[in-house]
Amino acid sequence: MLPCSAASLKRLTAPAAGGKLFHAYILEGGRGVDKLRAAETFAKAVHCVGAAPRPCGICSSCVRAEHGNHADILYLTRDGNSIGVKQTEDLQARLRGKPFASARIIAIVDEAERMTPQSQNKLLKTLEEPCGGNIVLLLTVNASLLLKTIQSRCILLRLAPAPGAKPGAFAELAADFVPKLAAGGAYYELSRLVGAVTERDAADDFLDALELCLRDALVAACGGARGALARADILRLIDCAEEARRGLGNGLNVKYALKTMILKMLSHRFGG
Numbered sequence: 001m002l003p004c005s006a007a008s009l010k011r012l013t014a015p016a017a018g019g020k021l022f023h024a025y026i027l028e029g030g031r032g033v034d035k036l037r038a039a040e041t042f043a044k045a046v047h048c049v050g051a052a053p054r055p056c057g058i059c060s061s062c063v064r065a066e067h068g069n070h071a072d073i074l075y076l077t078r079d080g081n082s083i084g085v086k087q088t089e090d091l092q093a094r095l096r097g098k099p100f101a102s103a104r105i106i107a108i109v110d111e112a113e114r115m116t117p118q119s120q121n122k123l124l125k126t127l128e129e130p131c132g133g134n135i136v137l138l139l140t141v142n143a144s145l146l147l148k149t150i151q152s153r154c155i156l157l158r159l160a161p162a163p164g165a166k167p168g169a170f171a172e173l174a175a176d177f178v179p180k181l182a183a184g185g186a187y188y189e190l191s192r193l194v195g196a197v198t199e200r201d202a203a204d205d206f207l208d209a210l211e212l213c214l215r216d217a218l219v220a221a222c223g224g225a226r227g228a229l230a231r232a233d234i235l236r237l238i239d240c241a242e243e244a245r246r247g248l249g250n251g252l253n254v255k256y257a258l259k260t261m262i263l264k265m266l267s268h269r270f271g272g
């Protein structure tokens with residue numbers, strides 16, 4: 001699992017340290033990005049009773065959180081393949097109660113895209129009528145997989161992988177793919193390159209690695225480096241990768257999602 005970048009974490013914990021907090025956030029990041037760790041760091045920073053910079057890591061609250069037994073940090077994770085209505089209702093009941101050990105309760109919903117539409121509609125009530133300064137953190141690979149009504153009630157924070165983090169087994173493949181794309185590689189060549197990616201998990205990993213490569217290229221392009229791809233082109237390619245990720249999230253066949261992505265990338269590349 002990749003750590004999320006220092007900049008992302010700072011963005012996340014800054015309001016926590018300063019006291020101005022919203023009641024609901026979506027933390028969006030690739031499958032390989034450690035969103036849970038980022039959410040826990042946020043929760044620790046909010047609950048921390050030690051000296052700044054928070055989380056201090058040594059106060060009683062930080063230590064409890066670190067050991068996973070802070071009474072006011074709640075987790076909602078999938079049961080089987082999805083997060084159902086009953087689970088969501090249980091969480092809401094807790095959120096209506098009082099915090100035990102601090103000023104507010106923080107609920108972390110991992111893989112929020114696994115919430116059934118019914119669960120999301122249930123949760124909406126909590127987001128519309130937040131109680132007692134409680135905070136809900138929705139972790140997801142892609143915010144657009146959540147209901148629009150949910151999205152509109154949350155602040156969206158995009159978590160980037162830490163620069164230089166190794167995105168797993170597909171780093172090399174992605175590092176090979178991007179220059180070939182930039183050099184005007186043919187469809188069959190690019191398609192053959194990703195031929196080994198047939199499983200859903202592998203496809204997610206590959207897209208993580210691909211996005212990381214593209215973001216590196218973007219940083220270089222923004223820094224004035226002369227590369228084969230212009231900034232606008234790279235942004236389009238990232239959009240194509242994100243679209244493929246959404247497609248996979250919606251159950252699209254892996255081969256089809258990647259094929260479509262490559263065709264879109266090739267058609268976009270020299271669009272200006």
Ligand SMILES: [Zn+2]
Pocket residue numbers: 047048049050051055056057058059060061062
């Ligand atoms: Zn602390």
